[in-house]
Amino acid sequence: MANQSDNPNCPNASIYTIRPGDTLYNLSRRFEITLDEILNANPDIDPNNLKAGQKICIPVEEISGKCPTGFLYTVILGDTFFSIARRFNVSIDALTSANPGVNPNQLQIGQELCIPAATPPVRPCPGRFYTVQAGETFTSIAKKFGYTLDALLIANPGIESKELRAGQEICLPPAPGAGPVSCPGGSIYIVKPGETLFIISQKYGTPLNELIAANPQIEDPNQLEAGLPICIPG
Secondary structure, X not given: OOEEOOOOOOOOOEEEEOOOOOOHHHHHHHOOOOHHXXXXXXXXXXXXXXXXXXXXXXXXXXXXXXXXXXXXXXXXXXXXXXXXXXXOOOOHHHHHHHOOOOOOOOOOOOOEEEEOOOOXXXXXXXXXXXXXXXXXXXXXXXXHHOOOHHHHHHOOOOOOHHHOOOOOEXXXXXXXXXXXXXXXXXXXXXXXXXXXXXXXXXXXXXXXHHHHHOOOXXXXXXXXXXXXXXEEOO
16 A cells, blocks of 8 residues: 655655556556656666565655556456456455456456455465566576476466566475475476366376376375376376
């Protein structure tokens, strides 16, 4: 939430707290000011390295925008209300209420939606959280910290690897290479909704009995939970 500032470092302006997905460009459009005005009011910030929770000055006396309780999101190819709600962990009803006048069945690329989420969703993380920087991918983050890509994906179920955004928080496992599933010589696979071991065995051309043997932790091969990591034997 943004509040009127009494801070001498932010005179005649308002303090704004950066939310996931925010960029200076989006903020300039949201508050109808120029990029230069924001940069001049915040000479010490790195515009390419905004972090969720960071406070900056917005050089307007009163902040009012299309999304006062959340943040703006720009629709990309393939987006639906369902996929956006799932990505940001909000309900369809909350997303619909935050965007009156928007037809959920006629989203357009480049259209701006209000995501009614002031803070990132709370989720368990056995290690620590990391804020994604501009241009980073799961692959580059895995290299940066010495993790395997599989271990990083396992620690972040539900986050699409191709949809990382600057300011988004992801979970780093306790130690590089750590993972909850032992899979020597094979690869880790994240179960998708509706899948069974039989379906996955057909998908990868792996005999069902070998897939079952590689995953002794699974009690019922016909009832897999979406997001569950399993071993695909080599």
